[in-house]
Amino acid sequence: MTFINYAAREINCKLVYYGPGLGGKTTNLQCIYAKTNPQAKGKLISLATESDRTLFFDFLPLELGNIRGFRTRFHLYTVPGQVFYDASRKLILKGVDGVVFVADSQAARMDANVESIYNLKENLRTQGYELKNLPYILQLNKRDMPTAVSVEEMTRTLQSQGEPVFEAVATTGVGVFDTLKSLARMVLLRLRRGETQGSAARQTRQ
Amino acid sequence: MGMAVTDTVMFPEEYEKLEHVVQSVLRDANAKVVFLVDKNGQQIAAAGQMENIDTTSLASLTAGNVAASDGLARLLGDNEFTVLFHEGDPDSIHISVVNDRMILVVVFDMRSSLGLVRLRVRKCHESLVEILHQMDARAAQAATAGPSADSPFVEITDDDIDALFAD
Numbered sequence: 001m002t003f004i005n006y007a008a009r010e011i012n013c014k015l016v017y018y019g020p021g022l023g024g025k026t027t028n029l030q031c032i033y034a035k036t037n038p039q040a041k042g043k044l045i046s047l048a049t050e051s052d053r054t055l056f057f058d059f060l061p062l063e064l065g066n067i068r069g070f071r072t073r074f075h076l077y078t079v080p081g082q083v084f085y086d087a088s089r090k091l092i093l094k095g096v097d098g099v100v101f102v103a104d105s106q107a108a109r110m111d112a113n114v115e116s117i118y119n120l121k122e123n124l125r126t127q128g129y130e131l132k133n134l135p136y137i138l139q140l141n142k143r144d145m146p147t148a149v150s151v152e153e154m155t156r157t158l159q160s161q162g163e164p165v166f167e168a169v170a171t172t173g174v175g176v177f178d179t180l181k182s183l184a185r186m187v188l189l190r191l192r193r194g195e196t197q198g199s200a201a202r203q204t205r206q
Numbered sequence: 207m208g209m210a211v212t213d214t215v216m217f218p219e220e221y222e223k224l225e226h227v228v229q230s231v232l233r234d235a236n237a238k239v240v241f242l243v244d245k246n247g248q249q250i251a252a253a254g255q256m257e258n259i260d261t262t263s264l265a266s267l268t269a270g271n272v273a274a275s276d277g278l279a280r281l282l283g284d285n286e287f288t289v290l291f292h293e294g295d296p297d298s299i300h301i302s303v304v305n306d307r308m309i310l311v312v313v314f315d316m317r318s319s320l321g322l323v324r325l326r327v328r329k330c331h332e333s334l335v336e337i338l339h340q341m342d343a344r345a346a347q348a349a350t351a352g353p354s355a356d357s358p359f360v361e362i363t364d365d366d367i368d369a370l371f372a373d
Contacts, residue, residue, distance in 0.1 A: 001214060001246055003244065006221075007218040008216075042260065042262045043260055043263050045263050047270070059266045061262045067367070067369075067370060072370060075247065075266065092273075094245065095244075188362070
């Protein structure tokens, strides 16, 4: 749920990185954090276990600039991917404006990818969303792995609604920013369509 | 179910009222910092000694804290825990949920007390609820009106969006 603050002239959107455990969600955020201008980012918060597995969420606030005089901020979250953290994943999806599904390209993880997409759709429904109504991108991560399944097969198996598909190697940064920019663009364009349809609130002059 | 494109819109009038309430709580509870955060982790208003506080992270973590507590409450068969208190040294944090939508966070130290903070927070909840209703009413009213010239989206172009991502 986008937050538009006319008083402070800010637009705030929430993007969530979803996917199976160890698929590269946190690595995406770490890469974005490492390569973003200090003026454009806040702290990267990681609530993780001692073995660096995401326990609750990672959080990275980004400020991308101004659009028509409004500061545009995106709050990036990751969910914990391990299966037994499902209760936490539900909570992190609350108020989401856009989703990146980070799929693990390794052949042995295809079942986990499929299960995680199903889980995403179910958890969105419990929050009152339908994935088909949300800005959504499929990222095929770990394209550098020797057992990586072909892009065609992964797309055939995992793409669910004609969403954009990006190849990535999050450890090196390949595809990370393309994914983020594309999703952010989708969210803003959706807001524009929503405004012109008169569904969002507006300011009345003082 | 269709999803609202925007869900929380803050207009200057209501924003000033919320700031006023937050300032009042800060003063009356003798607190260090007072925040108002929405349940999605966005900071709405703040007052106090914020120089050394990452307010963005605090808002996000607070919302996560409340969300996790809500999950616990449901497991126990309760609706939610409307008040959370974390005692620290030297600072403590009192977190209360307002109208199931906003979270009021009061950070205080030995210059105040839990009892005083609870009293002041309870008193201000009514004002906050009233302001939230006004926000909703104005949002509903504005939604039936035409696009405002001040809306950031009315004339947004693809170039505007692309410019955000220019290196």
